[in-house]
Amino acid sequence: MGxxxxxxxxxxxxxxxxxxxxxxxxxxxxxxYFPTLQVAREVLHIExxxxxSLNAEEIRLEIYKSSLILLKDFFDKFRNEIFIPWIAIAxxxxxxxxxxxxxxxxxxxxxxxxxxxxxxxxxxxxxxxWTLLYISFYITFYSLLFLRFGSTYIASIxxxxxxxxxxxxxxxxxxxxxxxxxxxxxTFSGIIGWIFSNYIFSTLFTTPDNxxxxxxxxxxxxxxxxDKITExxxxxEIGIYLxxxxxxxxxxxxxxxxxxxxxxxxxxxxxxxxxIIFERREID
Amino acid sequence: xxxxxxxxxxxxDVYKRFGxxxxxxxxxxxxxxxxxxxxxxxxxGKTTTINILTGLIRYDEGYVDVxxxxxxxxxxxxxxxxxxxxxxxxxxxxLTGYRLxxxxxxxxxIDSRDSYVKGLIEFFEMGHALERRIETYSAGMLKxxxxxxxxxxxxxxxxILDEPGANLDVGGRIRLMDLIHNMRREGRNILIxxxxxxxxxxxxxxxxxxxxxxxxxxxxxxxxxxxxxxxxYFILSSDNNKLWRQIESIEYIKDKKFERGYIxxxxxxxxxxxxxxxxxxxxxxxxxxxFRPIDSVLTRLFKxxxxxxxxxxxx
Numbered sequence: 367m368g369x370x371x372x373x374x375x376x377x378x379x380x381x382x383x384x385x386x387x388x389x390x391x392x393x394x395x396x397x398x399y400f401p402t403l404q405v406a407r408e409v410l411h412i413e414x415x416x417x418x419s420l421n422a423e424e425i426r427l428e429i430y431k432s433s434l435i436l437l438k439d440f441f442d443k444f445r446n447e448i449f450i451p452w453i454a455i456a457x458x459x460x461x462x463x464x465x466x467x468x469x470x471x472x473x474x475x476x477x478x479x480x481x482x483x484x485x486x487x488x489x490x491x492x493x494x495x496w497t498l499l500y501i502s503f504y505i506t507f508y509s510l511l512f513l514r515f516g517s518t519y520i521a522s523i524x525x526x527x528x529x530x531x532x533x534x535x536x537x538x539x540x541x542x543x544x545x546x547x548x549x550x551x552x553t554f555s556g557i558i559g560w561i562f563s564n565y566i567f568s569t570l571f572t573t574p575d576n577x578x579x580x581x582x583x584x585x586x587x588x589x590x591x592x593d594k595i596t597e598x599x600x601x602x603e604i605g606i607y608l609x610x611x612x613x614x615x616x617x618x619x620x621x622x623x624x625x626x627x628x629x630x631x632x633x634x635x636x637x638x639x640x641x642i643i644f645e646r647r648e649i650d
Numbered sequence: 651x652x653x654x655x656x657x658x659x660x661x662x663d664v665y666k667r668f669g670x671x672x673x674x675x676x677x678x679x680x681x682x683x684x685x686x687x688x689x690x691x692x693x694x695g696k697t698t699t700i701n702i703l704t705g706l707i708r709y710d711e712g713y714v715d716v717x718x719x720x721x722x723x724x725x726x727x728x729x730x731x732x733x734x735x736x737x738x739x740x741x742x743x744x745l746t747g748y749r750l751x752x753x754x755x756x757x758x759x760i761d762s763r764d765s766y767v768k769g770l771i772e773f774f775e776m777g778h779a780l781e782r783r784i785e786t787y788s789a790g791m792l793k794x795x796x797x798x799x800x801x802x803x804x805x806x807x808x809x810i811l812d813e814p815g816a817n818l819d820v821g822g823r824i825r826l827m828d829l830i831h832n833m834r835r836e837g838r839n840i841l842i843x844x845x846x847x848x849x850x851x852x853x854x855x856x857x858x859x860x861x862x863x864x865x866x867x868x869x870x871x872x873x874x875x876x877x878x879x880x881x882x883y884f885i886l887s888s889d890n891n892k893l894w895r896q897i898e899s900i901e902y903i904k905d906k907k908f909e910r911g912y913i914x915x916x917x918x919x920x921x922x923x924x925x926x927x928x929x930x931x932x933x934x935x936x937x938x939x940x941f942r943p944i945d946s947v948l949t950r951l952f953k954x955x956x957x958x959x960x961x962x963x964x965x
Binding site: 368369372375376379380470471472473475476478479480481482483484486648 | 668698701704705706707708725726727729730734735736738739740741742744745749750753754756757759799800
């Protein structure tokens, strides 16, 4: 145990700040001028009106419905236009800088002068790098959201909503970083891996239509609004406004859970493969 | 575990290929307790051998046993039982030397303030530089830091040093050899790969001579120098001019030359020549300061076995 603590200390001291600064810069740049972030504040600050057939209450209900629809738009837009292209690239590039770069021959020969196996060292490195990157991601995102909205609720929940994406992009990037030892290839691996793994899921485990249900309910699941959805939208409204057939709601929840399991299992398999490949690699 | 017979390492018919290049070709040797020198020219396969020993690379065929373990499968266990100074390593540049020593001490379960560690720091004269970041170190300082880190594993069953003298100045080399001498007295086991043959000659109990991926010879100095002709000898006296005029009278000298005030002779009977030289010096009332082979025994061995007697050693 003492040896592991010493190696963690050594690894922490050897960390370059650049991968983490890159994440901070990418999130700051991507989110600071993103106007639709404003929507979330409006949605989450409105109480669900209990309608008493009063016009004012009905109006408030309509506003709330609109806000929920906007929340979904906001979520989709942020993931598809900001997170997936730019922050995903920044995450992968960070792994390129932290993993590919520090697994160079001379550095490894130094580490492997000491009693540790290659796979244990890599696992240690992955855990430390992943944790530090996620902390950088979370704190930056939290700070920006808090400064923008003044809501600790949004600020604390929203970054967690992207944990699934973060895990998959990280594992693909780590796999490619170790396999190629090339920073440039690693930079684009996460986003390509994300698209590829989603394609596999939508082909093997569901249909493209059902697959889209996952993203339809994701915003509400993330903010714990699923009960409000069923409370506010009645009958066909869920289908019309949110793109979810009423009878598919349960199916969508099951599919989302399956999708999360798929992401976690895929990521674990990739990390295990990475460790096996690295353990068998010669450091000449 | 180290077996009672004193065999620390056993290589048996080991092959290692890198693509079309055969780095080790049916290499067999054993390393016994004591100090062993691994010698050979560039490309002989010394570093490949050390990389296999430490579990950094796998061998293609044959059998390798290091302290009772297969280094490729049990590299972690072996590295726990050995101290190793590898070539081409990059120490963390942003750390201070002291911080690195402290962490490595923790890795080996010792206190960096331990008198043994302090002694190593003092011995390699690194005390003044330890508060500086490693990126500011010269090549010689990096080597001395590497030696301190390597010898910190004081409980190691075997210490492996790959080119420990490289980048060290004369003082550093002398200190290193002194340390190895001391460790030899303490019963430590060391494998040294080096180009600096005269220094190895002073400390090694046994030698493994490699060339082009093969073992040329191995054993104690007595075993491997049998049949080696020392060739040219060097004579320095209090008056070499006077002595040179009498050299003609000495039998058994095959060749001789007088250059820059020094006398060089070639003989197959050095004892007889030495005896006759002493007589002449007595008659001429001069003192023989030096009568010795130009090459050290190992250098001569190197020339004979590796370069087939040619004097074109560049390493």
